[in-house]
Amino acid sequence: MKPSSRSNTIEYAIRDVMVPASKLEKKGIVLTKLNIGDPNKFDFKTPQHMLDAVCDSTERFDMGYTPSEGFPEFRQAILDYEKSKNDIQATMDDVLVTNGVSEAINMIFAASLDEGDKLLLPDPSYSTYNSLAKFYSASPVEYTTIEEEDWVCDVDSIRKNIDEKTKCLVLINPNNPTGSLIPKNVVQEMVDICGEHDLFLISDEIYDRLTFDGKFYSPVTYSKDVPIVLMNGFSKLYLVPGWRVGYMCFHDPEGKMSGIEESVKKMARLRLSPNAPCQKACYAALKGPQDHIKDLIGKLHERRDFAYRRINEIDGLETRRPEGAFYIFPKITHKGWTNDKKFVLDVLENCHVLFVHGSGFSSDKGKMHFRSVFLPPVETMEDAFSRVESYLRSVKG
Numbered sequence: 460m461k462p463s464s465r466s467n468t469i470e471y472a473i474r475d476v477m478v479p480a481s482k483l484e485k486k487g488i489v490l491t492k493l494n495i496g497d498p499n500k501f502d503f504k505t506p507q508h509m510l511d512a513v514c515d516s517t518e519r520f521d522m523g524y525t526p527s528e529g530f531p532e533f534r535q536a537i538l539d540y541e542k543s544k545n546d547i548q549a550t551m552d553d554v555l556v557t558n559g560v561s562e563a564i565n566m567i568f569a570a571s572l573d574e575g576d577k578l579l580l581p582d583p584s585y586s587t588y589n590s591l592a593k594f595y596s597a598s599p600v601e602y603t604t605i606e607e608e609d610w611v612c613d614v615d616s617i618r619k620n621i622d623e624k625t626k627c628l629v630l631i632n633p634n635n636p637t638g639s640l641i642p643k644n645v646v647q648e649m650v651d652i653c654g655e656h657d658l659f660l661i662s663d664e665i666y667d668r669l670t671f672d673g674k675f676y677s678p679v680t681y682s683k684d685v686p687i688v689l690m691n692g693f694s695k696l697y698l699v700p701g702w703r704v705g706y707m708c709f710h711d712p713e714g715k716m717s718g719i720e721e722s723v724k725k726m727a728r729l730r731l732s733p734n735a736p737c738q739k740a741c742y743a744a745l746k747g748p749q750d751h752i753k754d755l756i757g758k759l760h761e762r763r764d765f766a767y768r769r770i771n772e773i774d775g776l777e778t779r780r781p782e783g784a785f786y787i788f789p790k791i792t793h794k795g796w797t798n799d800k801k802f803v804l805d806v807l808e809n810c811h812v813l814f815v816h817g818s819g820f821s822s823d824k825g826k827m828h829f830r831s832v833f834l835p836p837v838e839t840m841e842d843a844f845s846r847v848e849s850y851l852r853s854v855k856g
C-alpha cells in the first residue's frame with residue numbers, strides 16, 4: 460500500500476540523522492550527540508517544585524481530559540506571565556495551551572493556510588516550519604538572513620519576496636539554528652511590513668529568555684493593529700521537553716484574525732485536550748521559584764563562549780557568535796567537502812560525534828554549515844571538538 464503523497468513531504472533533519480547514528484550505536488559505539496536541543500540530556504535538572512507538582516497532580520487523580528483550550532487558571536497565569544514581559548493585548552480567551560510549540564505551529568498552519576498560500580520563513584530556520592507548510596500544500600518562501608551580521612533578518616529580502624499570495628511572516632527570535640538575536644529596529648520593521656501588506660506575524664519566542672549579551676524584543680510591543688500569534692513553551696526554559704507543554708496567544712487588537720483564531724480553537728477541540736498533569740505542573744512553574752533560570756543561563760553563557768572560541772580554532776571551520784538559544788551554526792570552509800550532509804555523516808563515522816547538516820534547515824544559506832548544540836559541559840565539548848579537529852587535519856583539503 461502506498462503512503463499518502465502528502466506524507467512524502469515530511470522531513471525533520473534533526474532526528475533524521477539519528478537513523479545512521481543508531482546503526483553505529485547498535486554496534487556498541489558510544490556517540491557524543493550534539494544534534495538535539497534537549498537540555499535534560501545533559502546536566503540540567505527540572506526544578507524540584509515542578510516534579511512535586513506533577514506527582515501531586517497524578518496522586519490526586521487529575522487524570523481526565525481538560526478543557527480543549529487548557530485549564531482556565533493556567534491560561535490566566537500564562538497571560539499574566541506574557542504581560543509581565545511584553546505589551547501583549549489579549550484576554551484569557553486568546554490564550555490556548557498546546558502540546559508543545561510544535562502543536563501550536565501545526566494548528567496555526569492548519570487553520571490559516573490554503574493550497575498555494577505563501578508564508579515567509581527565515582533562511583535558515585527550524586525545520587518544522589518548512590516541512591509542515593509543505594504538508595498543508597502551502598509554499599514556504601525563505602527570506603535571507605545575513606551571516607556576516609550575525610544572521611540578522613534581511614528586511615529587503617522580506618519585502619522583495621512578498622506578493623499577493625503571501626499570508627504571513629515568521630520570526631523565530633532567537634533563531635534556531637543560528638542563535639541570532641534580532642535587534643529592536645529590525646523587529647519593528649518586520650511589524651511595519653506586516654501592517655503594510657496585511658499579513659499576520661508568527662512570533663516563535665521559545666528561546667526569548669535564553670539570551671547572553673543582547674536584549675530580546677517581542678514584536679507585540681510594537682504592534683498597534685498588526686495581528687501576531689505569539690508562541691512559547693516550557694520545553695527549554697523550564698527544562699521539560701518531554702512534557703509537551705506550550706501555548707499560543709493571539710495579539711490581535713482589531714480582531715483581524717478572529718476567524719483564524721476560531722478555527723484554531725476548532726482544531727483544539729478536535730484533538731480533545733492538552734496533557735492534564737503537566738499543565739498543573741507548568742502552572743506551578745510559573746507561580747513558583749524561578750532560581751533555576753539564572754543557573755541555566757550562566758552555564759549556557761560559559762558553554763557558548765567555549766564553543767565559539769574552540770570551533771573558530773579549528774582549521775576548516777568558522778563561526779559567528781550566537782546571542783541566544785543553545786545552538787551554534789559553523790561554516791565548513793575545509794576544502795575536503797562540498798556537501799554539508801556528507802560532512803556530518805563523515806564526522807559521525809570517523810569521530811563518533813553527531814551534528815545536524817545545515818541544509819536540513821535551509822535550501823540556500825544553510826548549505827556548507829552544520830548545527831551543534833552547546834548544551835554539554837565544556838569537557839564533553841572539548842573532547843568532541845578535538846576529535847573533529849584531528850579528523851579535519853587528517854583529511855586533505
Ligand SMILES: Cc1ncc(COP(=O)(O)O)c(C=O)c1O
Pocket residue numbers: 496558559560561562585631634635663665691692693694700703704705
Ligand atoms: C524554534 C523552535 N520552535 C519550536 C520548537 C518546538 O518546541 P516544543 O518542544 O515546545 O514543541 C523548537 C524545538 O526545538 C524550536 O527550536
